[in-house]
Amino acid sequence: MRNPLLLAALATTLLAPAALAHTEPAAGPRAAADSAIPRPASTGTRDPRVYFTEADLRNQDGQRLKFYSDALKGRTVVLNVAYTTCTDACPLITRQLLQVREELGDAFGKQVFFVTITSDPARDTPQALKAFAQKQGADVAGWSFLTGRKSEVDLILKRLGAFSENVEGHATVLYIMDVDARRMRRMLPNLPPKAIAEAARLIATGKPPGPGPGPAAN
Structure with missing residues (x-):
């Protein structure tokens, strides 16, 4: 039986403290709730591959990949935005995600993957991302730190x-997504790691979240 307090935490819309946020999420405080991935092309909305793009990116090991096909397709992904010269929110959120990884156990890297995409691709080379990930203890299999041409990264954001004209202005919300199933x-990020891990498991298994007090996103 699921813990009702944990299920309620999944939908909470409490505002993040200043230490964890450069800015409010682009959709405002309602952004903690469920959001729909674009519907199939038959409805007039682009499909996930087209919407999220096949941007040519590189990970922290310098390997080239396509954003949809290699980072999103067929996976449940916990995605966040960061930049390597950040000294406050980004390291804190990375360490929070390390705790989420622990809560996921064997599901991490098999059912659930992490993606961190830079908001500062002009300066964040694969080498810079590698150094950042290693410093935080996050350079592990199943976690990709991504950069690329500014125009392509900006489009994804x-x-x-999550886009901001200033690299430090990016939204700090976590995106838990199965884009092929159109679930997001x-x-x-300041929610309990256990609650975030549980939300990722629910999306990975296709189960709806339990009831909670949070309003639906626009």
């Missing part, structure tokens, strides 16, 4: 609703 949950 805009599609996520946006959660604030």
Whole structure:
């Protein structure tokens, strides 16, 4: 039987403290609730591959990959935005995700993957991402730190609703996504790691979240 307090935490819309946020999420405080991935092309909305793009990116090991096909397709992904010269929110959120990884146990790297995409691709080379990930203890299999051409990274961030003209202004919300199943949950990073891990498991298994007090996102 699921813990009702944990299920309630999944949908909470409490605002993140200043130490964990450069800015409010682009969709405002309602961004902690569920959000729909774009519907199939037959409805007039682009499919996930087209919407999220096949941007040519590189990970922290310098390997080239396509954003949809290699980072999102067929996976449940917990995605966040960061930049390597950040000294406050980004390291804190990375360490929070390390705790989420622990809560996921064997599901990490098999059912659930982590993706961190830079908001500062002009400066964040694969080498810079590697150094950042290693410093935080996050350079592990199943966790990709991504950069690429600014135009392509900016487009991805805009599609996520996480773009800012200033690198430090990116939204700090976590995106938990199975884009092929068109399921997304946006959660604030200061929620309990167990709650974030549970939300990722629910999306990975296709189960709806339990009832909670949070309103639906726009």
